[in-house]
Amino acid sequence: MSLSIAFLLAMTFLISVGGLALLVWALANDQFGMGQQAAETIFAPGEVGEVEDPATPSAARAVMQNARKAAHQASDSEELFERTIADRSSRTPVLFWLSSSMIWLLLGSVFGVIASIKLHLPDWLVQEAVLTFGRIRPAHLNVVAYGWASMAGVGVGLWLIPRLFKTALVGGHYAIAGGLIWNAGLIYGTAAILAGLSDGLEWLEFPWQTDIALVIGGALAAVPLILTLIKKRVGHLYVSAWYLIAALVWFPMLFVTANIPNLFVGVDQAMLNWWFGHNVLGLWMTPLGLAAAYYFIPKIIGKPIRSYGLSLIGFWALALFYSQVGLHHLIGGPVPTWAVTISIVHSVMMVIPVIAVAVNHHMTMLGSFRLMLYSPTLRFVVLGAMMYTFASVQGSMEALRSVNTITHFTHYTVAHAHMGLYGFLSFVLFGSVYFILPRLLDWEWPHAWAISLHFWLVFVGWGIYFWPLTLGGWLQGLAMLDPARSFMESVTLTVPYLQARSVGGSLMTLGHLVFAAHFLMMVTRKGPRREGAPQLPDGRWTAKGVAS
Numbered sequence: 001m002s003l004s005i006a007f008l009l010a011m012t013f014l015i016s017v018g019g020l021a022l023l024v025w026a027l028a029n030d031q032f033g034m035g036q037q038a039a040e041t042i043f044a045p046g047e048v049g050e051v052e053d054p055a056t057p058s059a060a061r062a063v064m065q066n067a068r069k070a071a072h073q074a075s076d077s078e079e080l081f082e083r084t085i086a087d088r089s090s091r092t093p094v095l096f097w098l099s100s101s102m103i104w105l106l107l108g109s110v111f112g113v114i115a116s117i118k119l120h121l122p123d124w125l126v127q128e129a130v131l132t133f134g135r136i137r138p139a140h141l142n143v144v145a146y147g148w149a150s151m152a153g154v155g156v157g158l159w160l161i162p163r164l165f166k167t168a169l170v171g172g173h174y175a176i177a178g179g180l181i182w183n184a185g186l187i188y189g190t191a192a193i194l195a196g197l198s199d200g201l202e203w204l205e206f207p208w209q210t211d212i213a214l215v216i217g218g219a220l221a222a223v224p225l226i227l228t229l230i231k232k233r234v235g236h237l238y239v240s241a242w243y244l245i246a247a248l249v250w251f252p253m254l255f256v257t258a259n260i261p262n263l264f265v266g267v268d269q270a271m272l273n274w275w276f277g278h279n280v281l282g283l284w285m286t287p288l289g290l291a292a293a294y295y296f297i298p299k300i301i302g303k304p305i306r307s308y309g310l311s312l313i314g315f316w317a318l319a320l321f322y323s324q325v326g327l328h329h330l331i332g333g334p335v336p337t338w339a340v341t342i343s344i345v346h347s348v349m350m351v352i353p354v355i356a357v358a359v360n361h362h363m364t365m366l367g368s369f370r371l372m373l374y375s376p377t378l379r380f381v382v383l384g385a386m387m388y389t390f391a392s393v394q395g396s397m398e399a400l401r402s403v404n405t406i407t408h409f410t411h412y413t414v415a416h417a418h419m420g421l422y423g424f425l426s427f428v429l430f431g432s433v434y435f436i437l438p439r440l441l442d443w444e445w446p447h448a449w450a451i452s453l454h455f456w457l458v459f460v461g462w463g464i465y466f467w468p469l470t471l472g473g474w475l476q477g478l479a480m481l482d483p484a485r486s487f488m489e490s491v492t493l494t495v496p497y498l499q500a501r502s503v504g505g506s507l508m509t510l511g512h513l514v515f516a517a518h519f520l521m522m523v524t525r526k527g528p529r530r531e532g533a534p535q536l537p538d539g540r541w542t543a544k545g546v547a548s
């Protein structure tokens with residue numbers, strides 16, 4: 001036991017040392033010295049004040065610009081031209097990672113609906129072992145986590161890299177090779193879980209062959225980040241770049257450590273399991289989502305982030321506090337109380353980066369919330385960012401022993417997981433895809449109504465999923481704690497809430513179908529060409545040879 005605690009603390013220490021090295025580098029390169037001016041790194045000269053959302057039809061964009069009520073000068077056309085080239089440079093790898101993520105999103109959602117129905121109709125689909133809850137549930141979790149969220153997150157990250165470093169993507173073919181290997185690993189791993197071959201640890205069910213594929217695939221996807229970073233043409237690394245770089249350093253450390261075979265067994269293994277299980281959310285998925293939110297919110301509304309200093313405080317507080325929070329999953333378990341207590345303290349301290357991000361996003365949006373009416377990207381990303389705050393504060397509360405006593409082992413936790421990975425990350429990723437594709441393909445989204453339909457299906461569906469399950473889980477927890485009530489009562493009382501979850505989940509899945517069909521129309525350039533190229537049409541661009 002003490003060996004495993006020492007090991008986990010050492011690994012956590014190493015992560016912090018990595019962060020410290022980054023901090024020293026940042027200080028040496030004067031990354032903190034630019035102050036608020038650094039927030040304008042993502043804009044071309046003259047661009048501040050100009051709204052940008054290629055997913056919004058031009059008429060609505062004009063209304064949006066009016067509603068923004070900000071004067072802006074003519075943007076530096078040379079820099080916009082360079083940006084167009086930079087955007088195009090990442091086209092193939094980004095399309096590959098995003099297209100793959102769409103397929104995994106659909107498959108993962110179908111698994112989710114099946115698993116959900118089984119919880120209130122337990123005799124449904126039980127003839128075949130492959131369709132039993134014990135296989136469908138981990139298949140759902142791993143497919144949505146590593147197939148949808150991770151692949152879409154990397155796709156968005158690959159698109160952001162040239163924009164953040166103001167230079168064309170270098171080494172995109174490494175990312176394509178990485179994507180192929182990552183997909184191969186996922187196909188094998190999902191088939192293995194369905195066949196009953198699982199490592200048996202939550203979040204780590206994939207067999208070792210898939211683990212190796214994900215390590216190699218992920219490492220290859222990180223190569224363009226490093227190569228482009230070397231060639232960067234900006235003096236300052238914008239906060240989104242910090243999050244992306246950190247995510248790509250932290251994930252391999254966590255994933256490799258957690259998958260070393262037979263490192264620990266028994267309770268020690270449970271500790272390693274939850275050290276990974278929670279860190280994969282906070283040090284991999286969260287930075288990917290925040291990198292996108294910190295880029296798209298200011299960019300769409302044409303207003304630099306309110307306090308650049310606060311954005312860096314948020315980053316460093318996340319780096320310092322997150323790596324210890326996982327053990328709150330073992331409150332009440334046979335692990336040393338002090339280790340769990342450290343984790344609770346860190347979980348509560350996470351309120352600092354979360355509030356830093358929330359205040360910053362809110363202050364940036366102040367006066368521009370109306371723009372969400374016109375911009376689908378902004379609607380998804382801002383709601384996603386709000387749900388980040390909600391999910392994180394809720395998580396800090398759930399780590400308190402008094403609350404955890406009620407919520408642990410109930411559906412409340414599952415609702416919370418969908419607030420984070422769905423409400424926050426998936427919403428931000430949906431919005432990002434709507435922004436990115438027109439820029440990559442020089443084609444507009446064929447149907448504005450399909451974007452709205454997607455939004456309302458997933459928003460309403462998620463609401464029907466989250467709120468009833470939260471309430472049902474809480475009542476379930478109270479019933480389990482009440483010695484006067486039988487255990488079966490705590491099970492049966494949840495049935496209506498589980499049924500509501502199936503309705504909500506089905507609507508979300510329908511929304512994903514609309515999203516994927518629209519995505520397919522977009523990449524195959526089907527449907528009406530609504531109003532011409534969204535790529536700043538100007539004869540000079542063609543003359544300079546920007547290939548479409």
Ligand code: HEM
Pocket residue numbers: 105108109112113114115116117137140141144145148149411413414417418421422426501502504505506508509
């Ligand atoms: C992108 C979409 C989704 C993401 C990222 C996601 C994420 C997750 C995560 C992280 C868990 C583990 C929860 C925990 O252990 O606490 C989970 C479990 C689950 N999810 Fe999803 N999910 C998604 C969509 C759906 C949909 C559409 C449904 C349909 C109803 C669904 C139903 C379920 C069910 C039934 C479980 C297992 C709950 C249990 O074991 O009690 N999910 N999902």
